[in-house]
Amino acid sequence: xxxxxxxxxxxxxxxxxxxxxxxxxxxxxxxxxxxxxxxxxxxxxxxxxxxxxxxxxxxxxxxxxxxxxxxxxxxxxxxxxxxxxxxxxxxxxxxxxxxxxxxxxxxxxxxxxxxxxxxxxxxxxxxxxxxxxxxxxxxxxxxxxxxxxxxxxxxxxxxxxxxxxxxxxxxxxxxxxxxxxxxxxxxxxxxxxxxxxxxxxxxxxxxxxxxxxxxxxxxxxxxxxxxxxxxxxxxxxxxxxxxxxxxxxxxxxxxxxxxxxxxxxxxxxxxxxxxxxxxxxxxxxxxxxxxxxxxxxxxxxxxxxxxxxxxxxxxxxxxxxxxxxxxxxxxxxxxxxxx
Amino acid sequence: xxxxxxxxxxxxxxxxxxxxxxxxxxxxxxxxxxxxxxxxxxxxxxxxxxxxxxxxxxxxxxxxxxxxxxxxxxxxxxxxxxxxxxxxxxxxxxxxxxxxxxxxxxxxxxxxxxxxxxxxxxxxxxxxxxxxxxxxxxxxxxxxxxxxxxxxxxxxxxxxxxxxxxxxxxxxxxxxxxxxxxxxxxxxxxxxxxxxxxxxxxxxxxxxxxxxxxxxxxxxxxxxxxxxxxxxxxxx
Amino acid sequence: xxxxxxxxxxxxxxxxxxxxxxxxxxxxxxxxxxxxxxxxxxxxxxxxxxxxxxxxxxxxxxxxxxxxxxxxxxxxxxxxxxxxxxxxxxxxxxxxxxxxxxxxxxxxxxxxxxxxxxxxxxxxxxxxxxxxxxxxxxxxxxxxxxxxxxxxxxxxxxxxxxxxxxxxxxxxxxxxxxxxxxxxxxxxxxxxxxxxxxxxxxxxxxxxxxxxxxxxxxxxxxxxxxxxxxxxxxxxxxxxxxxxxxxxxxxxxxxxxxxxxxxxxxxxxxxxxxxxxxxxxxxxxxx
Ligand SMILES: Nc1ncnc2c1ncn2[C@@H]1O[C@H](COP(=O)(O)OP(=O)(O)O)[C@@H](O)[C@H]1O
Ligand SMILES: [Mg+2]
Numbered sequence: 026x027x028x029x030x031x032x033x034x035x036x037x038x039x040x041x042x043x044x045x046x047x048x049x050x051x052x053x054x055x056x057x058x059x060x061x062x063x064x065x066x067x068x069x070x071x072x073x074x075x076x077x078x079x080x081x082x083x084x085x086x087x088x089x090x091x092x093x094x095x096x097x098x099x100x101x102x103x104x105x106x107x108x109x110x111x112x113x114x115x116x117x118x119x120x121x122x123x124x125x126x127x128x129x130x131x132x133x134x135x136x137x138x139x140x141x142x143x144x145x146x147x148x149x150x151x152x153x154x155x156x157x158x159x160x161x162x163x164x165x166x167x168x169x170x171x172x173x174x175x176x177x178x179x180x181x182x183x184x185x186x187x188x189x190x191x192x193x194x195x196x197x198x199x200x201x202x203x204x205x206x207x208x209x210x211x212x213x214x215x216x217x218x219x220x221x222x223x224x225x226x227x228x229x230x231x232x233x234x235x236x237x238x239x240x241x242x243x244x245x246x247x248x249x250x251x252x253x254x255x256x257x258x259x260x261x262x263x264x265x266x267x268x269x270x271x272x273x274x275x276x277x278x279x280x281x282x283x284x285x286x287x288x289x290x291x292x293x294x295x296x297x298x299x300x301x302x303x304x305x306x307x308x309x310x311x312x313x314x315x316x317x318x319x320x321x322x323x324x325x326x327x328x329x330x331x332x333x334x335x336x337x338x339x340x341x342x343x344x345x346x347x348x349x350x351x352x353x354x355x356x357x358x359x360x361x362x363x364x
Numbered sequence: 365x366x367x368x369x370x371x372x373x374x375x376x377x378x379x380x381x382x383x384x385x386x387x388x389x390x391x392x393x394x395x396x397x398x399x400x401x402x403x404x405x406x407x408x409x410x411x412x413x414x415x416x417x418x419x420x421x422x423x424x425x426x427x428x429x430x431x432x433x434x435x436x437x438x439x440x441x442x443x444x445x446x447x448x449x450x451x452x453x454x455x456x457x458x459x460x461x462x463x464x465x466x467x468x469x470x471x472x473x474x475x476x477x478x479x480x481x482x483x484x485x486x487x488x489x490x491x492x493x494x495x496x497x498x499x500x501x502x503x504x505x506x507x508x509x510x511x512x513x514x515x516x517x518x519x520x521x522x523x524x525x526x527x528x529x530x531x532x533x534x535x536x537x538x539x540x541x542x543x544x545x546x547x548x549x550x551x552x553x554x555x556x557x558x559x560x561x562x563x564x565x566x567x568x569x570x571x572x573x574x575x576x577x578x579x580x581x582x583x584x585x586x587x588x589x590x591x592x593x594x595x596x597x598x599x600x
Numbered sequence: 601x602x603x604x605x606x607x608x609x610x611x612x613x614x615x616x617x618x619x620x621x622x623x624x625x626x627x628x629x630x631x632x633x634x635x636x637x638x639x640x641x642x643x644x645x646x647x648x649x650x651x652x653x654x655x656x657x658x659x660x661x662x663x664x665x666x667x668x669x670x671x672x673x674x675x676x677x678x679x680x681x682x683x684x685x686x687x688x689x690x691x692x693x694x695x696x697x698x699x700x701x702x703x704x705x706x707x708x709x710x711x712x713x714x715x716x717x718x719x720x721x722x723x724x725x726x727x728x729x730x731x732x733x734x735x736x737x738x739x740x741x742x743x744x745x746x747x748x749x750x751x752x753x754x755x756x757x758x759x760x761x762x763x764x765x766x767x768x769x770x771x772x773x774x775x776x777x778x779x780x781x782x783x784x785x786x787x788x789x790x791x792x793x794x795x796x797x798x799x800x801x802x803x804x805x806x807x808x809x810x811x812x813x814x815x816x817x818x819x820x821x822x823x824x825x826x827x828x829x830x831x832x833x834x835x836x837x838x839x840x841x842x843x844x845x846x847x848x849x850x851x852x853x854x855x856x857x858x859x860x861x862x863x864x865x866x867x868x869x870x871x872x873x874x875x876x877x878x879x880x881x882x883x884x885x886x887x
Contacts, residue, residue, distance in 0.1 A: 079691075083691060141691060141694060142694065146870075151871065161860055270698075270702065273695070273698075313706045316706045319699050323696055323699045323703070326696045327686065330692065418779065438775075454776035458768070458772060459768065459772070464769075467777070517781070
C-alpha cells in the first residue's frame with residue numbers, strides 16, 4: 026500500500042510538471058524561453074539515451090555524438106534534398122534511426138567485448154573518425170561550414186515545434202521507462218553491478234550490452250534529428266566531442282541510473298549555460314563557463330556519484346527510514362508503558 | 365614453552381560481499397613450523413593473504429612481535445619482518461632470477477648478500493639459471509626462487525603457501541629439505557595439503573574448515589587422531 | 601629520394617613528440633591500471649608555461665625547465681586530487697580524468713588567452729642543413745635526438761636501477777611488489793610525476809615545431825598518444841617508442857600521399873589492434 030501511495034505521488038508530480046510545460050508557451054509568451062525549453066527537451070532525450078549506457082549498463086562511451094550527428098545529418102540532408110514536408114521529416118527520422126541502429130549494432134558488436142578503458146578510447150577514436158569523414162565529405166555535408174535548410178512549414182511556428190519535441194520527450198521517457206523496468210532492463214543493471222557474475226549465471230552479457238547500445242544510439246539519433254530542425258542548420262559540430270560531453274555532464278550532474286536525472290541535468294546545464302553566457306558580456310571569465318561545470322562535474326564524480334536526483338532520492342529514503350524507525354521506536358515505547 | 369611470534373585472534377575477512385574468513389585463530393611460536401591444514405577452499409590462502417594485508421581483515425586482531433598489524437598496509441607488514449611465498453609463487457616473469465631477488469632485497473647489506481649466498485647453496489639451480497627470465501623456469505625452480513626471494517631479507521617469519529603443489533615428488537623432497545634448513549634460521553607458517561609432508565616438518569597444526577579454525581594443537585596429536593583426519597582432511 | 605628522407609624525418613620527429621606523451625601514459629597504465637584521459641592536459645600546460653617563459657626570458661632551455669617543473673607539479677596534484685580518490689573504479693576514473701582534461705584545457709584559455717600563440721625556433725636550432733638535394737631542418741633533428749636521448753636514459757633507468765626494476769616488477773605483479781615490502785603508492789606517484797614531466801617536455805618541444813600553440817592541441821595529441829599506447833602494448837615502454845615512430849611515419853607519409861586518410865589510418869590501426877590483438881602489436885601476451 027505504501028509503495029502504490031508513493032508511486033501515485035510521483036505520478037501527480039509528473040502530471041503537474043507536464044501541465045505546466047503544456048501551458049508554458051501560452052502563458053510565458055517569451056520566444057527565448059520557448060526556444061530554450063525546446064533545446065532542453067532535445068538534450069533531455071539525448072542525455073536519457075546516454076544514461077541507458079552509462080547509468081544502466083555501466084558503459085562509458087565517448088562516441089555518443091556520432092549517433093546524434095547521424096540523426097541530424099539524415100534529417101538535414103533529406104529535408105534539403107526533397108520537399109520539406111512533415112512526411113519527409115518523419116521519414117528522415119526513420120532513416121536516421123535505421124542508420125544509427127545499424128552503426129551502433131556493428132560498433133557495439135566489435136567493441137563491447139573490450140574492457141572499459143579500451144572501449145572508451147575506441148569509441149573516442151571511431152567518433153573522431155566519423156567526424157573526419159563528415160568534414161571531408163563536403164559534397165554531402167558541406168563540412169565545417171555546414172548548410173541551412175528549410176524545415177516543414179508547420180514548424181515555422183515555434184510553439185508547434187515546442188509541442189512536437191515535448192511529445193517526443195514524453196514518449197521516449199515512457200518507452201525507456203518500460204525498457205528499464207523490463208526483465209531486460211534489470212539484466213542491464215546486473216551487468217553494471219557485476220558483469221562477471223552475470224556472465225557466470227549463464228547470460229550472454231555481450232548481447233545485452235549491444236542491445237543497450239542500439240537503444241541508446243537510436244534515441245540519440247532522434248534527438249539529433251530534432252536538433253537539426255530546431256536550428257534549421259547543420260554542420261560537423263553535431264558530431265563533435267562537445268555533444269558527448271554535454272550528454273555526459275547532464276547525466277552525471279542530474280543523476281546516473283535514473284531517467285529523471287538526465288532531464289534534471291539538462292535543465293540545470295542549459296539554464297546555467299544560458300545565464301552564464303549572458304553574464305559573459307560583463308564578466309569575460311564566464312565565457313569559460315565550461316570550467317565551472319568541469320569542476321562541479323569532477324566534484325560530483327567524487328562526492329556525489331549519484332548526481333542531483335540520486336542524492337535527493339537517497340536523502341529521502343534515509344529520512345523516511347529514520348522517520349519509520351522513530352515511529353517503530355515510539356510504538357515500542359508505547360508497548361513498554363502499557364501494562 | 366617458546367615465545368609467541370604471530371597471533372591471530374577471531375579474524376573475519378570479507379572479499380567483496382563474501383564473508384570468507386569467519387573466525388580464524390592460531391599462534392606461531394618462535395622457531396616452530398606451524399602448518400595450516402584444511403580442504404580446498406577452506407580459507408588457508410585467504411588466511412595468509414589476510415596476514416599480509418592483501419585481503420585485509422574486517423575485524424579481529426593479528427599481532428606480530430607484540431604489535432597489531434591487521435590495519436597496516438601490505439608493504440609495512442612485509443617490512444616488520446614477514447616474508448611471503450604465495451600459492452602462485454608471484455614470480456616476475458620478465459625479470460631474471462637475479463632481478464627477482466634484487467627487487468626483493470630491501471637493503472643491499474653484506475648481511476643480505478650473505479643470506480643470498482646461503483639461500484643459493486640451498487637452491488643451486490637458481491645459481492645455474494641466474495640470468496634466465498623467471499617466466500622460463502620450471503615449476504620447481506619458480507618455487508625455489510619464490511622462497512629465496514622471501515628469505516633474502518631478514519624475515520622473522522615466512523608464510524609459505526602450498527610449496528609442493530603441482531611438483532614432481534622428487535622436487536617436493538628438495539623443497540621440503542630446504543624448508544627444514546630455513547627452519548633453523550626463521551619461523552615458518554606453512555600451508556600444506558600433503559599430510560605426509562606436513563606431519564614430517566610441522567611442529568603444530570591448525571585445522572581450518574569453512575573459514576573457521578576448528579582445531580589447533582601439536583602435530584603429534586593430529587597424527588594419532590584418525591577421526592579428525594578423516595573428518596576434515598578426508599584421509600586416514 | 602630527398603622527398604623520402606624529409607618524410608621520414610618528419611615522421612620521426614612527430615613520432616618522438618607522441619612518444620614523450622605516450623611513455624608516461626603507458627607506464628601509468630601498466631603500473632596502476634589507470635588510463636589517464638587528462639594526460640594531454642600536461643602536454644598543453646607544459647607547452648604554454650614553457651613558451652611563456654621562453655618568450656619572457658628568451659631562453660629556450662629555461663622554457664624547457666619550467667615546462668618540466670609544471671609537469672611535475674601538475675602531475676603531483678593530478679595524482680593526489682584526481683586519480684587517488686577514484687583508484688580502482690574504472691568508470692569513475694575515465695569520467696573524472698576526462699573532466700579534468702576539460703578543465704585544464706579551458707584554464708589555458710583563461711590564463712593565457714583563447715588565441716593561438718606563435719612560437720619561433722630558437723636561433724641556434726633554426727635553419728637547415730643542405731646536402732645536395734636534401735634539405736634537413738635542424739629543429740626536427742633536434743627533436744629526434746632529444747627523443748632518443750630520453751628513451752635511452754629511461755630505458756637505462758628501467759633496466760639498470762633499483763627503482764626501474766621495481767617499476768617493471770610492479771607492471772607485472774603489483775600485489776607481489778607490495779608483499780616484498782615496497783610502498784607501491786610512492787612508486788606510482790614517482791612514475792606519475794615523471795610521466796607528467798615527459799608529456800610537458802613533449803608539449804614544449806612541439807611548440808616551435810608546429811609554429812604555434814593552442815589549447816586544443818592537448819586533446820589532439822592525447823588521442824595519438826592513446827593510439828600509440830594501444831599499438832605498443834599497454835605498459836610497454838619500448839613498445840611505445842616503436843609504436844610512436846610507426847604512427848609518426850604513417851601520419852607523415854599519409855599526409856603527403858593520401859591526406860584524406862592521414863588521421864584515419866592511425867585510428868583504423870588502433871581499432872584493428874584493439875579488436876584483434878588487445879595486448880598490442882609489439883608485446884607478447886602477459887606471461
Ligand atoms: N577473490 C575472491 N572472490 C570471491 N571468493 C573468493 C576469492 N578468493 C577466494 N575466495 C573464496 O574463498 C574461499 C577460500 O579460498 P582459499 O583461501 O583460496 O582456500 P584454500 O587456500 O584453503 O584452498 C573459497 O571458497 C574461495 O572460493
Ligand atoms: Mg589455497
